[in-house]
Amino acid sequence: MEKSTNTLSIYTSRHRLCPSPVWVMVRKEISGHIRSWKFIVLLVLILLTYWGSLLVSMSDLRSITSSIKDPESLFIYLKLLTHTNGSLPPFHVFMSFLGPLLGISLGFDAINSEKQNGTLNRILAQPVYRDNLLLSKFVGVWILVGALMLTLTLLMIGTGTILTGIIIEMEELWRILTHALISVFYIGLWLAIAILLSVVFHQPATSALTAIAIWLFFTVFYEVIINLAVKAMIPDNPLQASAQYEIYQLAFNFLRLAPSQLYTDATTTLLMPSVRSLGPVTMDQMAGAIPTNLPFKESLMIVWSEVSGLIAATFVCFALAYYKFMRREIRT
Amino acid sequence: MEKAIIELSNLSKSYGSLKAVDRLNLSIKKGEIFGLLGPNGAGKTTSILMMLGLSEPDQGTAFVCGHNATFDPISVRKKVGYMPDSLGFYDDMTAWQNLLYTGELNGIPRDQLEAICAEVIQTVGLDQEVIHRKTSTFSRGMKQRLGLAEVLIKQPEVIILDEPTLGIDPIGVKDFLNLIVKLNREKDLTVLLSSHHLEQVQQVCDRMGIFIGGQLLAEGDLSTLSKNLTNENPYHVNITLAEQPPTPWKGQEDIQKLTQVRNIKIDGSTIGISSSEDITADLVRLFVNKGYDIIGVQKKEYHLEDIYQSYFKAS
Numbered sequence: 001m002e003k004s005t006n007t008l009s010i011y012t013s014r015h016r017l018c019p020s021p022v023w024v025m026v027r028k029e030i031s032g033h034i035r036s037w038k039f040i041v042l043l044v045l046i047l048l049t050y051w052g053s054l055l056v057s058m059s060d061l062r063s064i065t066s067s068i069k070d071p072e073s074l075f076i077y078l079k080l081l082t083h084t085n086g087s088l089p090p091f092h093v094f095m096s097f098l099g100p101l102l103g104i105s106l107g108f109d110a111i112n113s114e115k116q117n118g119t120l121n122r123i124l125a126q127p128v129y130r131d132n133l134l135l136s137k138f139v140g141v142w143i144l145v146g147a148l149m150l151t152l153t154l155l156m157i158g159t160g161t162i163l164t165g166i167i168i169e170m171e172e173l174w175r176i177l178t179h180a181l182i183s184v185f186y187i188g189l190w191l192a193i194a195i196l197l198s199v200v201f202h203q204p205a206t207s208a209l210t211a212i213a214i215w216l217f218f219t220v221f222y223e224v225i226i227n228l229a230v231k232a233m234i235p236d237n238p239l240q241a242s243a244q245y246e247i248y249q250l251a252f253n254f255l256r257l258a259p260s261q262l263y264t265d266a267t268t269t270l271l272m273p274s275v276r277s278l279g280p281v282t283m284d285q286m287a288g289a290i291p292t293n294l295p296f297k298e299s300l301m302i303v304w305s306e307v308s309g310l311i312a313a314t315f316v317c318f319a320l321a322y323y324k325f326m327r328r329e330i331r332t
Numbered sequence: 333m334e335k336a337i338i339e340l341s342n343l344s345k346s347y348g349s350l351k352a353v354d355r356l357n358l359s360i361k362k363g364e365i366f367g368l369l370g371p372n373g374a375g376k377t378t379s380i381l382m383m384l385g386l387s388e389p390d391q392g393t394a395f396v397c398g399h400n401a402t403f404d405p406i407s408v409r410k411k412v413g414y415m416p417d418s419l420g421f422y423d424d425m426t427a428w429q430n431l432l433y434t435g436e437l438n439g440i441p442r443d444q445l446e447a448i449c450a451e452v453i454q455t456v457g458l459d460q461e462v463i464h465r466k467t468s469t470f471s472r473g474m475k476q477r478l479g480l481a482e483v484l485i486k487q488p489e490v491i492i493l494d495e496p497t498l499g500i501d502p503i504g505v506k507d508f509l510n511l512i513v514k515l516n517r518e519k520d521l522t523v524l525l526s527s528h529h530l531e532q533v534q535q536v537c538d539r540m541g542i543f544i545g546g547q548l549l550a551e552g553d554l555s556t557l558s559k560n561l562t563n564e565n566p567y568h569v570n571i572t573l574a575e576q577p578p579t580p581w582k583g584q585e586d587i588q589k590l591t592q593v594r595n596i597k598i599d600g601s602t603i604g605i606s607s608s609e610d611i612t613a614d615l616v617r618l619f620v621n622k623g624y625d626i627i628g629v630q631k632k633e634y635h636l637e638d639i640y641q642s643y644f645k646a647s
Binding site: 035 | 377409434436479
C-alpha cells in the first residue's frame with residue numbers, strides 16, 4: 001500500500017513538471033517549422049500578398065467611399081479586404097492559391113522524411129503512442145497557421161484603424177474572424193492531404209509532386225472539364241429553361257467538390273454582405289428582393305454547407321492518414 | 333532460477349510468403365549481455381521490433397520486463413532503450429537539443445533533465461563542445477555515441493542495440509564495446525546486441541544465439557556452442573616438426589596406444605592429433621623423448637567463426 005501511494009506521488013509530481021509527449025512533439029514541430037527556410041519563404045510571400053492587396057485597396061479608398069450612398073452599409077474593413085482595381089486580385093482570392101501551397105509545403109514530408117532520416121524508429125521507440133507523432137504534425141502546423149491568420153487579421157484591422165480613423169464594427173469583426181477561421185480550415189485540408197501523401201509515399205519528392213498535381217487539377221483542370229461537360233449537355237433551345245437550370249445546378253454542385261471552390265464561395269459570401277445566393281437564381285426568386293446587405297448570420301447560413309463541407313473534408317483526409325499510418329509496418 | 337527479463341515464446345512473423353521470424357523462443361536473464369548473431373536478413377531486426385511493440389507478431393508472445401510488448405508497448409518502452417541500426421537525428425537541431433527532446437518524450441521532469449543529459453554525455457564520452465553542434469556535422473562514430481546517450485537517458489533496465497558497430501572503424505568499435513561492457517557491469521544493465529560480426533559478439537557477450545533464416549539454431553555461451561559443434565573430437569593439436577618424419581615414423585604406435593587419441597593426420601612435417609581429452613603435454617613429451625625437434629605446437633580452439641560457419645552451412 002505504501003509503495004503504491006509512493007509511485008502515485010512520483011507520477012503526479014512528474015506530471016506537473018513535464019507536459020505530455022504530444023505537446024512536447026507539437027512544440028518541437030512548431031519550432032522546427034519556424035526556423036526552416038521553407039516557412040520563412042512562404043511567410044514572406046503571404047506578407048507581400050497581404051501588403052500588396054491592402055495597398056491597392058487603400059489607394060482606392062476615396063473612390064470606394066464616394067461610390068457608396070448609404071453610410072450605414074459602408075463596411076470599410078470588408079472593402080479593404082475585397083476591393084481591387086484590377087492590378088492585383090483581392091486577398092481572399094490570393095489565399096485560395098497560396099493556402100494550398102502553405103498546407104502542402106508544411107506537410108508533404110511529415111512522415112516520409114522522418115523515415116528517411118532514421119528518426120522515425122528512434123522516436124517511436126520512446127514511450128509515446130504512434131498516433132501522437134501524426135497528431136503533433138497536424139496540430140503543430142495548425143497552430144502555426146492559426147497564429148499567422150490571426151496576426152494578419154489583427155494587423156489589417158490595426159492598419160485600417162490608423163489610416164482611416166474609423167472604428168471597426170462588430171459585424172465586420174465577426175465576418176473577418178470567420179474568414180480567418182475558414183482559411184485555417186482550408187489550409188488544414190491541404191495539410192491533411194499532404195500528410196496523407198507523406199504516409200503513402202516513401203519519397204518526399206513524390207508526395208510533394210502528387211500533392212501539387214492534385215492542387216493543379218482542382219484549380220485549373222477541374223473547372224475546364226465541368227464546363228466542357230456542361231456545354232455538351234445543355235440544350236440549345238432557350239425555351240427549355242427549366243432543363244438548362246437543372247444542368248447549371250448540377251454543374252455547380254460538381255464544382256463544389258473542389259476545395260478551392262468551397263473556399264472562394266464561403267469567403268466571398270462572408271466578406272461581401274451583398275452576396276445573397278451562390279449559383280443560379282431565377283427571376284421568381286429575385287422578384288421582391290430588397291438589394292441590401294445581409295446580416296452576418298444570414299451570410300453564414302448561405303455558406304453553411306460549404307463551410308461544413310470544408311471541415312468535413314479536412315477531417316476525412318486526416319482520418320485516412322491516421323488509418324494508413326497506424327496500419328503501416330514500421331520497416332516498410 | 334532467476335526470472336527472465338526478456339521472454340519470447342513461439343514468436344512468429346511473416347511478410348507475405350516470407351517467414352521473417354519462425355517460432356522464436358528465447359529468454360534472457362537480468363544483467364546478461366546477449367548477442368543475437370546472424371547474417372543480414374535473418375530476422376534480427378524484426379524480432380527486436382516485436383520486443384518493443386513496434387511490430388505485431390502473427391503468433392506467440394514477447395514479454396519484456398514483465399510486460400506484454402504487443403498489448404502494453406508503452407510500459408515496455410519506458411524501461412527499454414532501443415538503438416536502431418539506421419540511426420538518425422533531427423539535423424536542424426544540435427545534439428544537445430536532440431537529447432533534451434528525447435528526455436522530454438520520456439517524461440523526465442524539466443528540473444532534472446539538464447543534469448541527466450550532462451551525465452549521460454559524460455558516460456558515453458562525447459565532448460562538451462561537440463554537443464552544441466548540429467547533428468548533421470556528426471561522424472558515424474559520434475552519432476553512435478549520441479545514440480547510446482539517448483538510449484541511456486531514460487535510465488533503462490534493458491538496452492537493445494541493433495547492429496551498433498556498423499560502419500565504425502576498428503578502434504571505435506573497441507571503445508564502443510568496452511563502453512557497453514562497462515555499462516553492463518556498473519549499472520547492471522541487460523544488453524541485447526544484434527550483429528553479424530562474430531568477433532565482436534564473441535568479445536563482449538555472455539551468451540549468444542545464432543539466428544539464421546528466422547530460426548534460432550543454437551543458443552548458449554561459447555563453450556556450450558563449441559561442445560555442441562564438436563562433441564566427437566573436442567581437442568585438436570597440431571605439432572610441427574623440424575623435419576618431415578619418415579614413414580612409418582617412430583612413436584606412431586605409442587601414440588596410437590593412448591586411449592584418448594581418436595584420429596591422427598600427417599601433412600608434411602605437421603602431425604595433427606584429435607583427442608577426447610587435452611593431452612597436449614603428454615604428446616610433446618613423447619615426441620621429445622623420441623628425439624624429434626619440435627618447432628611448433630598449436631592447440632586448436634574452436635572460435636565462433638567455425639561454429640557460425642558450420643551452422644550456416646547446415647542451414
